[in-house]
Amino acid sequence: MTLTVTVWGEFVHERRNAEIAALYPDGMHEAIAQCIRAGVDDAAVRTATLDQAEHGLDEPTLASTDVLIWWGHLAHEQVDDRVVDRVQARVLDGMGLIVLHSAHLSKIFRRLMGTRCNLRWRAADDRELIWTVAPQHPIAAGVPHPVVLERHEMYGEYFDIPPPDEIVFLSSFSGGEVFRSGCCFRRGKGKVFYFSPGHETYPIYRHPDIARILCNAVRWAAPQPSAIDTHTSPRSNKNWWVSA
Amino acid sequence: MTLTVTVWGEFVHERRNAEIAALYPDGMHEAIAQCIRAGVDDAAVRTATLDQAEHGLDEPTLASTDVLIWWGHLAHEQVDDRVVDRVQARVLDGMGLIVLHSAHLSKIFRRLMGTRCNLRWRAADDRELIWTVAPQHPIAAGVPHPVVLERHEMYGEYFDIPPPDEIVFLSSFSGGEVFRSGCCFRRGKGKVFYFSPGHETYPIYRHPDIARILCNAVRWAAPQPSAIDTHTSPRSNKNWWVSA
Amino acid sequence: MTLTVTVWGEFVHERRNAEIAALYPDGMHEAIAQCIRAGVDDAAVRTATLDQAEHGLDEPTLASTDVLIWWGHLAHEQVDDRVVDRVQARVLDGMGLIVLHSAHLSKIFRRLMGTRCNLRWRAADDRELIWTVAPQHPIAAGVPHPVVLERHEMYGEYFDIPPPDEIVFLSSFSGGEVFRSGCCFRRGKGKVFYFSPGHETYPIYRHPDIARILCNAVRWAAPQPSAIDTHTSPRSNKNWWVSA
Amino acid sequence: MTLTVTVWGEFVHERRNAEIAALYPDGMHEAIAQCIRAGVDDAAVRTATLDQAEHGLDEPTLASTDVLIWWGHLAHEQVDDRVVDRVQARVLDGMGLIVLHSAHLSKIFRRLMGTRCNLRWRAADDRELIWTVAPQHPIAAGVPHPVVLERHEMYGEYFDIPPPDEIVFLSSFSGGEVFRSGCCFRRGKGKVFYFSPGHETYPIYRHPDIARILCNAVRWAAPQPSAIDTHTSPRSNKNWWVSA
Numbered sequence: 001m002t003l004t005v006t007v008w009g010e011f012v013h014e015r016r017n018a019e020i021a022a023l024y025p026d027g028m029h030e031a032i033a034q035c036i037r038a039g040v041d042d043a044a045v046r047t048a049t050l051d052q053a054e055h056g057l058d059e060p061t062l063a064s065t066d067v068l069i070w071w072g073h074l075a076h077e078q079v080d081d082r083v084v085d086r087v088q089a090r091v092l093d094g095m096g097l098i099v100l101h102s103a104h105l106s107k108i109f110r111r112l113m114g115t116r117c118n119l120r121w122r123a124a125d126d127r128e129l130i131w132t133v134a135p136q137h138p139i140a141a142g143v144p145h146p147v148v149l150e151r152h153e154m155y156g157e158y159f160d161i162p163p164p165d166e167i168v169f170l171s172s173f174s175g176g177e178v179f180r181s182g183c184c185f186r187r188g189k190g191k192v193f194y195f196s197p198g199h200e201t202y203p204i205y206r207h208p209d210i211a212r213i214l215c216n217a218v219r220w221a222a223p224q225p226s227a228i229d230t231h232t233s234p235r236s237n238k239n240w241w242v243s244a
Numbered sequence: 245m246t247l248t249v250t251v252w253g254e255f256v257h258e259r260r261n262a263e264i265a266a267l268y269p270d271g272m273h274e275a276i277a278q279c280i281r282a283g284v285d286d287a288a289v290r291t292a293t294l295d296q297a298e299h300g301l302d303e304p305t306l307a308s309t310d311v312l313i314w315w316g317h318l319a320h321e322q323v324d325d326r327v328v329d330r331v332q333a334r335v336l337d338g339m340g341l342i343v344l345h346s347a348h349l350s351k352i353f354r355r356l357m358g359t360r361c362n363l364r365w366r367a368a369d370d371r372e373l374i375w376t377v378a379p380q381h382p383i384a385a386g387v388p389h390p391v392v393l394e395r396h397e398m399y400g401e402y403f404d405i406p407p408p409d410e411i412v413f414l415s416s417f418s419g420g421e422v423f424r425s426g427c428c429f430r431r432g433k434g435k436v437f438y439f440s441p442g443h444e445t446y447p448i449y450r451h452p453d454i455a456r457i458l459c460n461a462v463r464w465a466a467p468q469p470s471a472i473d474t475h476t477s478p479r480s481n482k483n484w485w486v487s488a
Numbered sequence: 489m490t491l492t493v494t495v496w497g498e499f500v501h502e503r504r505n506a507e508i509a510a511l512y513p514d515g516m517h518e519a520i521a522q523c524i525r526a527g528v529d530d531a532a533v534r535t536a537t538l539d540q541a542e543h544g545l546d547e548p549t550l551a552s553t554d555v556l557i558w559w560g561h562l563a564h565e566q567v568d569d570r571v572v573d574r575v576q577a578r579v580l581d582g583m584g585l586i587v588l589h590s591a592h593l594s595k596i597f598r599r600l601m602g603t604r605c606n607l608r609w610r611a612a613d614d615r616e617l618i619w620t621v622a623p624q625h626p627i628a629a630g631v632p633h634p635v636v637l638e639r640h641e642m643y644g645e646y647f648d649i650p651p652p653d654e655i656v657f658l659s660s661f662s663g664g665e666v667f668r669s670g671c672c673f674r675r676g677k678g679k680v681f682y683f684s685p686g687h688e689t690y691p692i693y694r695h696p697d698i699a700r701i702l703c704n705a706v707r708w709a710a711p712q713p714s715a716i717d718t719h720t721s722p723r724s725n726k727n728w729w730v731s732a
Numbered sequence: 733m734t735l736t737v738t739v740w741g742e743f744v745h746e747r748r749n750a751e752i753a754a755l756y757p758d759g760m761h762e763a764i765a766q767c768i769r770a771g772v773d774d775a776a777v778r779t780a781t782l783d784q785a786e787h788g789l790d791e792p793t794l795a796s797t798d799v800l801i802w803w804g805h806l807a808h809e810q811v812d813d814r815v816v817d818r819v820q821a822r823v824l825d826g827m828g829l830i831v832l833h834s835a836h837l838s839k840i841f842r843r844l845m846g847t848r849c850n851l852r853w854r855a856a857d858d859r860e861l862i863w864t865v866a867p868q869h870p871i872a873a874g875v876p877h878p879v880v881l882e883r884h885e886m887y888g889e890y891f892d893i894p895p896p897d898e899i900v901f902l903s904s905f906s907g908g909e910v911f912r913s914g915c916c917f918r919r920g921k922g923k924v925f926y927f928s929p930g931h932e933t934y935p936i937y938r939h940p941d942i943a944r945i946l947c948n949a950v951r952w953a954a955p956q957p958s959a960i961d962t963h964t965s966p967r968s969n970k971n972w973w974v975s976a
Contacts, residue, residue, distance in 0.1 A: 118477040132889070167895075170902065175482070175484060187359055373665075389960050409898075421619070422660045485729075599846060
């Protein structure tokens with residue numbers, strides 16, 4: 001069965017900044033899409049960006065998306081609230097959502113969390129180590145312990161999110177901070193994975209361990225059949241103790 | 245130390261319906277307030293209602309509230325979004341929030357959950373049993389197992405909420421349904437307790453076991469000192485491995 | 489990739505009681521094995537019983553088992569502690585474990601939980617409804633809401649287990665009780681699923697919805713590659729901030 | 733209401749090693765007891781040690797203990813299994829248990845966890861930072877963010893414990909590791925807190941922030957009244973839908 005993955009990229013910074021453009025000449029979304037194409041055999045991967053009509057996330061596109069990956073940074077407030085409503089509804093209906101790095105402040109992530117989602121940060125070439133704390137979790141399958149990112153932006157606690165349903169990874173930084181860098185959330189019929197690596201000035205999405213984690217997350221977040229409808233609060237007049 | 249508790253009641257149905265008015269002549273908020281006054285020695289309890297200016301929840305009132313209790317049913321959409329913003333901000337800053345019964349569809353609860361919060365229901369004089377599944381949790385202290393509500397509205401699964409951080413109570417109904425009836429959520433620096441008993445046509449808030457649970461919840465939800473500020477994502481330039 | 493599943497059955501009651509023998513002429517383990525053979529394409533399924541040498545769970549058998557299913561009732565105390573040690577070690581090393589019904593009091597389950605694992609019960613032809621409370625969980629994929637068991641033994645709360653890492657199913661019974669009937673636990677590198685349906689005097693393991701759940705659970709519990717070794721507490725002399 | 737706290741210390745290393753004896757001349761248990769005496773107004777604090785009859789934990793002592801604090805390191809295997817059985821039973825009956833530092837390998841902690849409880853370590857004067865990740869949790873009340881331990885033994889992931897019911901603190905170390913250093917577990921009617929600071933060659937239990945955390949944990953772990961009995965699996969013949 002084919003898994004349809006849509007990678008959404010803000011695609012703003014890559015076109016303004018030569019350093020980032022050199023790392024990601026086709027945009028970060030293309031680099032992320034390439035990870036999934038190379039690592040998930042049965043995935044059909046497409047991309048969408050902020051500058052497209054409806055940000056590339058019109059109703060038919062979302063309806064046919066199994067897993068949506070979201071990277072944004074500079075332009076969170078430019079994302080149309082109606083598109084955010086639509087993405088939220090699709091997650092609650094079962095679509096998987098993978099939220100990357102600076103998208104911790106995206107409208108869709110804050111909407112699904114209910115909290116401020118703030119954190120500490122520092123862009124100063126910290127070394128980051130990503131330690132697995134759930135070796136039995138599918139997103140950690142085959143992942144080295146720790147994963148080493150030679151240089152990355154620091155993200156540190158306190159990260160203002162609800163207690164994750166599962167914490168898969170914790171990161172340490174050479175400046176001394178810690179971060180819950182891989183967190184799972186269950187929302188409605190959908191699964192959400194937040195993964196912090198991915199600053200635009202480092203080639204994080206070229207790193208094979210990061211690619212492995214993204215591919216594991218796509219498979220984990222895939223939708224599944226469910227008899228449950230969460231769109232209304234139905235009145236139920238049945239007495240279950242009386243057999244039909 | 246005094247604990248300041250504000251009980252918010254929609255106070256609409258009680259004024260329209262003779263049956264409800266007979267049960268709660270001063271409004272449901274007054275009955276709930278009475279539970280807290282009688283059971284929490286150090287509580288200063290006040291009430292607020294929808295028809296007041298800013299629904300009785302202006303900035304100074306919220307700023308001085310330690311725990312807010314919320315009951316609403318008919319008029320969720322009449323609650324001003326700016327008041328919802330304010331309540332959410334206060335919860336994230338540490339105020340406790342207790343959400344009762346039909347307030348599962350209140351704007352503030354849906355905002356904090358990020359999900360639809362729908363459920364199944366039936367108003368047909370079901371008997372409800374409230375079973376404790378966390379005997380070590382402070383909200384279950386001294387509570388009978390089960391608590392028996394002779395007649396109550398049925399609320400049944402699937403209840404579209406995030407997996408609770410702690411489930412304290414599960415209910416069964418004489419029609420056959422189950423419900424996660426006592427659920428704790430941690431959001432920002434605040435604690436949230438959802439408790440399903442409390443339909444307006446039954447004298448639920450006159451029941452001593454229910455009063456005990458509400459009082460336990462108030463104490464559990466009380467704010468506490470914290471050095472953490474979640475209002476911004478601050479840049480941190482300190483290297484922690486270099487002693488000051 | 490083939491998934492090797494071992495179904496362990498106590499196989500005592502089936503040989504003593506004509507009613508049970510009529511339902512399960514080859515033993516309950518064979519009925520359970522048949523569910524997995526029919527529903528998991530890539531599974532190689534074998535069985536083991538109490539009366540075999542080392543209860544059929546010698547070192548090579550366990551070492552080659554991906555998922556172990558455990559049903560026991562009358563003879564928990566006859567299970568050799570050395571076999572329990574071995575099963576526990578295999579779970580902590582990654583083998584999946586599915587614990588069924590009365591095996592809530594098995595040595596291996598109590599060992600992995602650390603609690604007494606007691607519950608309330610009544611064998612009186614209750615009707616049981618199994619409600620899904622985690623529609624996004626792989627074990628609930630394609631499962632009706634609710635699953636109806638026309639007649640079954642009642643298991644009720646309080647069930648003395650640690651708070652499950654994930655609750656997938658809640659059951660109600662026609663006598664009024666509730667039960668956390670489908671619970672996931674992560675222990676070491678292994679995954680454990682407790683599922684309460686399966687009393688020996690009812691044909692529960694002939695029920696297609698139950699078979700579906702068991703098959704889902706087998707796939708969920710399958711082991712995965714991990715770089716982590718939990719056998720010792722190693723001394724680490726590396727300073728990670730110094731690149732190699 | 734007086735809270736009776738018993739501090740159990742192995743009291744072996746302090747009598748063999750001059751460096752440790754200089755830090756803790758009366759034993760580590762006395763330093764820990766002093767923290768509780770100074771910070772919990774209504775606590776009656778006593779101590780018990782390995783060399784006493786029944787390790788100082790006879791039936792009446794345990795029966796009158798509200799919260800037990802456990803520090804051990806060299807002599808875990810010398811603790812009598814019958815005493816471990818007794819402590820476990822008391823925890824399941826509601827006694828709080830606080831497990832410190834190297835007691836991650838104590839019999840009682842491994843018994844309650846069901847896992848190996850191994851971790852990485854290094855005694856090399858690392859600097860440790862203790863970051864709060866649950867600012868709304870009572871054990872974090874009034875605790876600086878981060879707490880700084882200038883020199884301490886490193887404990888690092890993977891720590892082989894079940895996913896904690898609540899993670900309150902995460903630590904980073906100057907060598908690069910992270911650790912879930914403050915973890916809550918609910919077991920039976922009792923609450924368990926594991927807190928990693930406390931190596932015998934550092935004056936950790938003289939540190940005011942550590943004392944604050946220990947006192948917060950004692951109050952959090954205190955027992956509470958419960959109508960539930962977990963000692964047996966009782967047969968229940970009542971039909972709850974028939975009123976008495």
